[in-house]
Amino acid sequence: MRYLARSVWQLRHLSRVLGAEISSKGLERGWIAPVWISSVSRSLNGSFHYREITGYMNQAVVFMRTLSTSAANDATAAATDAARAGPLMEYEKRIVSGELVDGDCFQLDTLRLLQTLYDQLVEHEDACQLDRYNSSKKSGRSRWLWSRLIPQSSYAPVRGLYLYGGVGTGKTMLMDLFYEQLPSNWRKKRIHFHDFMLNVHSRLQKHKGLADPLEVVAAEISDESILLCLDEFMVTDVADALILNRLFRHLFNKGVVLVSTSNRAPDQLYEGGLQRDLFLPFIETLKERCIAHAIGSSTDYRKMGSAEQGLYLVGNQYGPLLKQKFHSLIGQEKPRPQVVEVVMGRKLQVPLGANGCAYFPFEELCDRPLGAADYFGLFKKFHTLALEGVPKFGLHNRTAAYRFVTLVDVMYENRARLLCTAETPPVELFERIVTVADALKVSPRSSRAPKGDDPDLCVDNQLGFAKDRTISRLTEMNSKEYLEQHEANLHRSSEETHDNGDMLQSRQLVLD
Numbered sequence: 001m002r003y004l005a006r007s008v009w010q011l012r013h014l015s016r017v018l019g020a021e022i023s024s025k026g027l028e029r030g031w032i033a034p035v036w037i038s039s040v041s042r043s044l045n046g047s048f049h050y051r052e053i054t055g056y057m058n059q060a061v062v063f064m065r066t067l068s069t070s071a072a073n074d075a076t077a078a079a080t081d082a083a084r085a086g087p088l089m090e091y092e093k094r095i096v097s098g099e100l101v102d103g104d105c106f107q108l109d110t111l112r113l114l115q116t117l118y119d120q121l122v123e124h125e126d127a128c129q130l131d132r133y134n135s136s137k138k139s140g141r142s143r144w145l146w147s148r149l150i151p152q153s154s155y156a157p158v159r160g161l162y163l164y165g166g167v168g169t170g171k172t173m174l175m176d177l178f179y180e181q182l183p184s185n186w187r188k189k190r191i192h193f194h195d196f197m198l199n200v201h202s203r204l205q206k207h208k209g210l211a212d213p214l215e216v217v218a219a220e221i222s223d224e225s226i227l228l229c230l231d232e233f234m235v236t237d238v239a240d241a242l243i244l245n246r247l248f249r250h251l252f253n254k255g256v257v258l259v260s261t262s263n264r265a266p267d268q269l270y271e272g273g274l275q276r277d278l279f280l281p282f283i284e285t286l287k288e289r290c291i292a293h294a295i296g297s298s299t300d301y302r303k304m305g306s307a308e309q310g311l312y313l314v315g316n317q318y319g320p321l322l323k324q325k326f327h328s329l330i331g332q333e334k335p336r337p338q339v340v341e342v343v344m345g346r347k348l349q350v351p352l353g354a355n356g357c358a359y360f361p362f363e364e365l366c367d368r369p370l371g372a373a374d375y376f377g378l379f380k381k382f383h384t385l386a387l388e389g390v391p392k393f394g395l396h397n398r399t400a401a402y403r404f405v406t407l408v409d410v411m412y413e414n415r416a417r418l419l420c421t422a423e424t425p426p427v428e429l430f431e432r433i434v435t436v437a438d439a440l441k442v443s444p445r446s447s448r449a450p451k452g453d454d455p456d457l458c459v460d461n462q463l464g465f466a467k468d469r470t471i472s473r474l475t476e477m478n479s480k481e482y483l484e485q486h487e488a489n490l491h492r493s494s495e496e497t498h499d500n501g502d503m504l505q506s507r508q509l510v511l512d
């Protein structure tokens with residue numbers, strides 16, 4: 001090592017004397033000619049002999065060639081590892097370890113598509129500009145200003161994936177498995193669809209007043225993450241529906257690759273929604289830029305959890321018991337009213353909160369004009385919710401049912417814990433909620449319930465499709481496995497907080 005270091009030092013010394021920098025590429029091409037060395041020896045007025053200079057230069061050449069060969073070997077090894085990696089191999093590893101159930105042909109078909117996409121992305125890494133360190137450092141707005149001067153379209157050379165199917169089929173698990181195998185240096189993002197749209201609306205507010213703020217937002221998003229993984233793609237809000245077509249047209253034009261999961265096929269998105277004709281072009285764009293793949297399974301994996309822990313209490317008479325469980329979780333800390341800040345300056349009043357646990361009557365959380373933004377804000381501060389008085393849903397409380405579905409989605413995404421009292425078990429909460437197709441089976445004459453039938457029957461496609469997911473998630477959230485994972489997450493978070501506190505205390509001691 002000392003021999004090589006001495007050679008490099010002598011090479012640098014020669015470069016400084018000549019006033020020129022010698023590149024390793026030049027050395028590798030063998031441009032050190034005797035004529036050049038002769039001129040060097042003359043310019044140094046005999047301070048170095050020709051033979052010594054030649055020796056030093058040859059040593060440096062050998063050293064630089066060794067480095068380049070080693071780098072080439074490393075690159076080849078990395079390429080080989082990438083070729084062997086991917087979601088399919090990881091899936092097989094988890095089956096061997098017993099972490100996953102073996103033999104689900106539906107999941108294997110989906111994994112083959114995810115593996116193909118993974119391989120294509122690795123192959124076209126440069127063309128897709130996936131490497132965050134080699135991508136442009138321009139901000140979203142400057143990119144937008146540049147596009148005004150030189151309009152350009154840059155579709156990705158690969159198509160994304162839109163995975164859809166029933167609840168409990170493992171869609172989210174498979175997408176996460178795919179996402180976890182992606183290189184850490186790639187511009188990528190995995191986010192729940194609700195959270196993604198909240199982020200979009202927040203950015204639109206920031207850029208309000210521009211001619212086309214959606215294009216600026218798309219530029220910012222694509223600058224941060226060229227590979228976008230959206231979980232639970234479900235359009236229920238008319239404001240979201242009206243901007244999705246233009247937003248994703250800009251995103252796809254900027255090379256974004258979309259991987260998404262949903263309970264609905266593309267053609268069923270926003271079915272029956274207001275001004276759906278304005279949403280239809282988005283469906284065509286989605287099918288053009290993504291391969292739509294239906295994933296099915298005979299098993300609802302969320303319902304495979306073992307014994308329930310008694311946190312879902314059936315019967316409104318258990319209100320006192322719910323409060324008792326709530327107080328046992330918060331320990332010695334005294335619960336008090338709190339305020340949670342959410343996006344765009346909004347605030348959510350929490351009736352009682354302490355030690356990461358919040359208590360709400362159902363009416364205060366789902367009968368008020370609240371949405372996903374409020375719920376996301378709530379679970380950024382609290383990890384446990386005690387919810388009293390979940391009713392059976394029907395026509396009379398359809399709006400509350402929508403909010404409850406969103407609440408469960410946000411809790412599940414944040415891996416939060418739910419304690420609740422409810423009028424019925426999860427599977428019966430939505431008995432009065434049916435799709436148009438289900439209503440027609442019951443009464444072929446009309447999509448609405450005829451007189452004499454249940455007057456509280458609610459015919460609603462969005463809720464009708466969403467209810468299975470909510471029932472499945474409520475069941476899983478009350479399983480032993482889910483609650484053990486919740487406890488493990490709390491323990492890990494507590495350790496990280498403790499370590500950070502020790503680090504800050506150490507730094508303070510050093511400063512003192």
